[in-house]
Amino acid sequence: xxxxxxxxxxxxxxxxxxxxxxxxxxxxxxxxxxxxxxxxxxxxxxxxxxxxxxxxxxxxxxxxxxxxxxxxxxxxxxxxxxxxxxxxxxxxxxxxxxxxxxxxxxxxxxxxxxxxxxxxxxxxxxxxxxxxxxxxxxxxxxxxxxxxxxxxxxxxxxxxxxxxxxxxxxxxxxxxxxxxxxxxxxxxxxxxxxxxxxxxxxxxxxxxxxxxxxxxxxxxxxxxxxxxxxxxxxxxxxxxxxxxxxxxxxxxxxxxxxxxxxxxxxxxxxxxxxxxxxxxxxxxxxxxxxxxxxxxxxxxxxxxxxxxxxxxxxxxxxxxxxxxxxxxxxxxxxxxxxxxxxxxxxxxxxxx
Ligand SMILES: [Zn+2]
Numbered sequence: 001x002x003x004x005x006x007x008x009x010x011x012x013x014x015x016x017x018x019x020x021x022x023x024x025x026x027x028x029x030x031x032x033x034x035x036x037x038x039x040x041x042x043x044x045x046x047x048x049x050x051x052x053x054x055x056x057x058x059x060x061x062x063x064x065x066x067x068x069x070x071x072x073x074x075x076x077x078x079x080x081x082x083x084x085x086x087x088x089x090x091x092x093x094x095x096x097x098x099x100x101x102x103x104x105x106x107x108x109x110x111x112x113x114x115x116x117x118x119x120x121x122x123x124x125x126x127x128x129x130x131x132x133x134x135x136x137x138x139x140x141x142x143x144x145x146x147x148x149x150x151x152x153x154x155x156x157x158x159x160x161x162x163x164x165x166x167x168x169x170x171x172x173x174x175x176x177x178x179x180x181x182x183x184x185x186x187x188x189x190x191x192x193x194x195x196x197x198x199x200x201x202x203x204x205x206x207x208x209x210x211x212x213x214x215x216x217x218x219x220x221x222x223x224x225x226x227x228x229x230x231x232x233x234x235x236x237x238x239x240x241x242x243x244x245x246x247x248x249x250x251x252x253x254x255x256x257x258x259x260x261x262x263x264x265x266x267x268x269x270x271x272x273x274x275x276x277x278x279x280x281x282x283x284x285x286x287x288x289x290x291x292x293x294x295x296x297x298x299x300x301x302x303x304x305x306x307x308x309x310x311x312x313x314x315x316x317x318x319x320x321x322x323x324x325x326x327x328x329x330x331x332x333x334x335x336x337x338x339x340x341x342x343x344x345x346x347x348x349x350x351x352x
Contacts, residue, residue, distance in 0.1 A: 055218025
């Protein structure tokens, strides 16, 4: 079996047992207690929304909650041994129904949600609870949101619907308001680094954690996917002292073919660091300065850095929606070249 990727969306068919290994991380202890207390006291609602930054472990918490509900002997945590747990861990529980983005699709489709709702309306196979999981729930279109709303308004008996999302603003408000929210908070940088160091001794965890926007499981994922090497490669491509050596079109070609999403994450992290440094004075953030990141080119002023940050964020959002990655990088890197040379041109519109 392939190594479990801790942070990714639930799009790939990985066994719940594999993904559940992250449910025991220390920063999930509080939300785990919250869920099990609600269950013990019989006040678990019919729908919960597990949310927090991507890569913080909400996926593992959602699966843990599903297993807890289905377990036949659980008190405050799933037993892992009863018939239900065995079926669940093997990915075969007949009363557990997960919906995620299908291969080659960008969104969860309305038909998937309708099928899920129809299945949840039927009688439980094992005569106990039924659980539906929608992940990532923030990648449903408006019709899928509406389809889900009907089930949220008239929930079937003994059914728990679990939504997992990192962006609440991409869910219909009417859906959010009908779920009990469980927030997964990120650990502090110090806690996250200590935990990562326990997983594997590396000297670039702080750079990887910054690139993962502080989410430890995402950092672990980045390390496994060779992002440490990527960081060195990116740093070499942006030589701070010789911005004229920066060839945007050649780089766009290379980057669009090789880990484009990771490169955009790296760029956002790097430009954010430039903005912070420029805004707070060059030495104010030195305690947190990640030495694996290059300094800004001489021509980059604060206004240009803010403009670049907007561009990178927009590019990340477009890339998620599978727009032409080469064009996207060309637009972005031409903008970088202009900024490094000391001026920003009027930004062109990207054709969708
Ligand atoms: Zn069990």
